[in-house]
Amino acid sequence: MSDRDDLRKFITDLAVVRGKVVLSSGQEADYYVDLRRITLHHAAAPLVGRVLNELTADWDFDAVGGLTLGADPVAAAMLHTASRPLDAFVVRKAGKAHGLQRRIEGPEVAGRRVLAVEDTSTTGGSVLAAIDALREAGAEVIGVAVIVDRGAGDTVRAAGLSYRAAYTLADLGLSA
Numbered sequence: 001m002s003d004r005d006d007l008r009k010f011i012t013d014l015a016v017v018r019g020k021v022v023l024s025s026g027q028e029a030d031y032y033v034d035l036r037r038i039t040l041h042h043a044a045a046p047l048v049g050r051v052l053n054e055l056t057a058d059w060d061f062d063a064v065g066g067l068t069l070g071a072d073p074v075a076a077a078m079l080h081t082a083s084r085p086l087d088a089f090v091v092r093k094a095g096k097a098h099g100l101q102r103r104i105e106g107p108e109v110a111g112r113r114v115l116a117v118e119d120t121s122t123t124g125g126s127v128l129a130a131i132d133a134l135r136e137a138g139a140e141v142i143g144v145a146v147i148v149d150r151g152a153g154d155t156v157r158a159a160g161l162s163y164r165a166a167y168t169l170a171d172l173g174l175s176a
């Protein structure tokens with residue numbers, strides 16, 4: 001089995017939770033894909049890193065991250081499995097009022113080509129918020145990569161960004 005096949009099995013076995021849920025956007029759904037159960041899993045996390053590094057192998061970037069919390073372990077997995085030096089960053093949901101008051105934590109992103117990641121993207125609102133903060137900080141966002149696309153592709157592309165997902169809902173046997 002390939003990394004991609006192994007990771008898909010982890011997701012369908014451990015992350016898909018059926019039942020009524022309210023999503024980040026306020027929309028209601030009949031299932032949740034809880035990818036934190038995957039990105040923080042000792043055996044699945046390295047697969048996340050390898051699969052997303054492979055998915056974006058032809059894109060030129062040297063830092064990766066997104067809106068906390070879902071994106072954080074995705075970026076860390078990519079950092080640890082990259083075949084080149086790759087930094088990670090965390091975009092806070094809001095700035096903090098003490099310390100250095102940074103909205104984006106980690107090595108400086110200004111002037112760098114960065115990849116925005118998500119565990120899953122539904123409306124694209126979270127990743128677009130991260131992208132706004134990155135651009136404000138002087139980074140060049142070269143694209144968006146997610147583990148599971150839950151429908152955000154058109155919105156992200158309409159904002160002028162390339163968008164790739166390791167899995168669609170159909171890949172996981174789920175309906176939109």
Ligand SMILES: O=P(O)(O)OC[C@H]1O[C@H](OP(=O)(O)OP(=O)(O)O)[C@H](O)[C@@H]1O
Binds near residue numbers: 119
């Ligand atoms: O595309 P969207 O409609 O924005 O939804 C997707 C977002 O929702 C989830 O995060 P959530 O808001 O639950 O926060 P968390 O990562 O802090 O758990 C997920 O990790 C994405 O960031």
Ligand SMILES: O=C(O)c1cc(=O)[nH]c(=O)[nH]1
Binds near residue numbers: 031032123150
């Ligand atoms: O849209 C969301 O908030 C969302 C959907 C989903 O399946 N998983 C998740 O973590 N967030």
